[in-house]
Amino acid sequence: MTNYQQKNLKKGIKQECEHLVTDKKDYLNRRAFITSGIGLGAGLAGISLLSSQSSFAEGSKEGGFADKVVQTDYGKGLTPHSYKDITNYNNFYEFGTGKRDPAKNAKNFKTKPWHIKVSGACEKPGEFDLEDFIKPHQLEERIYRFRCVEAWSMVIPWVGISLGEVLKSFKPTSNAKYVKFTTLLDPKQMPGQQRPYLDWPYVEGLTIAEAMNPLSLLAVGLHGEVLPNQNGAPLRLVVPWKYGFKNIKSIVGIEFVQKPPLNSWQQQASKEYGFYANVNPKVSHPRWSQARERVIGKGSFFAPSKRKTELFNGYGEQVAHLYAGLDLRKNF
Numbered sequence: 580m581t582n583y584q585q586k587n588l589k590k591g592i593k594q595e596c597e598h599l600v601t602d603k604k605d606y607l608n609r610r611a612f613i614t615s616g617i618g619l620g621a622g623l624a625g626i627s628l629l630s631s632q633s634s635f636a637e638g639s640k641e642g643g644f645a646d647k648v649v650q651t652d653y654g655k656g657l658t659p660h661s662y663k664d665i666t667n668y669n670n671f672y673e674f675g676t677g678k679r680d681p682a683k684n685a686k687n688f689k690t691k692p693w694h695i696k697v698s699g700a701c702e703k704p705g706e707f708d709l710e711d712f713i714k715p716h717q718l719e720e721r722i723y724r725f726r727c728v729e730a731w732s733m734v735i736p737w738v739g740i741s742l743g744e745v746l747k748s749f750k751p752t753s754n755a756k757y758v759k760f761t762t763l764l765d766p767k768q769m770p771g772q773q774r775p776y777l778d779w780p781y782v783e784g785l786t787i788a789e790a791m792n793p794l795s796l797l798a799v800g801l802h803g804e805v806l807p808n809q810n811g812a813p814l815r816l817v818v819p820w821k822y823g824f825k826n827i828k829s830i831v832g833i834e835f836v837q838k839p840p841l842n843s844w845q846q847q848a849s850k851e852y853g854f855y856a857n858v859n860p861k862v863s864h865p866r867w868s869q870a871r872e873r874v875i876g877k878g879s880f881f882a883p884s885k886r887k888t889e890l891f892n893g894y895g896e897q898v899a900h901l902y903a904g905l906d907l908r909k910n911f
């Protein structure tokens with residue numbers, strides 16, 4: 580580890596501890612995962628153990644996901660952002676359009692019970708309780724870069740299950756060319772849905788090959804804890820080579836379809852947002868450049884910390900083959 584990384588790590592752990600102290604009461608009410616804490620660099624394992632130990636008893640009492648979370652090599656060497664950064668700077672228009680709105684307005688969002696309907700071109704459609712939906716699959720911790728189309732970024736240590744593994748279990752047929760995801764529609768609980776910010780419910784989609792790519796994750800937690808409401812509890816998509824808006828939150832519907840679904844942001848502004856939305860420093864948004872990104876929580880308001888944006892957010896080795904022959908400037 581370089582000095583720089585070490586310093587960052589200490590800072591991260593310090594922030595984490597501060598959050599544990601200030602938010603203790605709220606924190607103890609959250610369910611936590613058991614993390615094995617082996618493998619990955621001391622940094623993350625340390626943080627995860629810290630997070631899980633004090634609330635583990637609560638977790639098992641609630642009978643949450645009792646499975647072990649395995650550490651993986653995904654994101655080895657990346658320093659995750661603090662829990663505080665990740666949970667206080669959000670986009671979740673169902674709970675307001677300000678970055679701090681979701682943390683404030685999603686506090687009482689009810690994610691239990693939660694049902695997920697799997698439909699369309701597959702042999703085993705059905706409606707599942709969240710726990711049954713997750714249970715057959717291995718929980719993994721994966722640290723991914725996260726790049727919003729608004730040109731900011733973070734590093735997030737997700738806990739989740741492989742989307743491809745999940746989808747395979749429903750036995751998609753040859754008509755399953757795309758996968759459509761839908762967020763819960765519940766304007767009573769989601770005040771943003773009482774306003775015409777978007778055509779509700781929020782919808783997203785992937786090609787079947789994108790969905791089956793090993794990087795695609797269905798997240799149920801972060802920093803070793805159950806997913807906070809503002810981050811898309813209880814189940815959200817994570818596709819790290821694409822802009823943030825593809826990462827649909829609070830999923831209730833998964834449908835195997837033949838045509839590309841019209842995703843919410845494309846529907847809202849088709850000249851600015853497309854279906855693929857692959858991170859690409861060379862394809863500017865019509866109103867701003869995508870060459871660089873502001874790193875959340877680092878630097879200051881007047882001197883923000885920036886980094887160069889990478890093609891496919893740095894995941895080209897794993898996903899570039901999916902787009903061979905596709906003109907990424909036209910098919911953004």
Ligand SMILES: Nc1nc2c(c(=O)[nH]1)N[C@H]1C(S)=C(S)[C@@H](COP(=O)(O)O)O[C@H]1N2
Pocket residue numbers: 668669670671672673726727728762781809810811822823824825826827828829
């Ligand atoms: N249902 C739903 N999913 C959503 C959004 C939303 O408004 N509603 N915002 C998207 C956008 S623009 C981003 S950048 C990410 C933000 O995820 P985060 O708040 O966990 O960082 O969620 C995406 N998923």
Ligand SMILES: [Mo]
Pocket residue numbers: 670727728729822823824
């Ligand atoms: Mo975003």
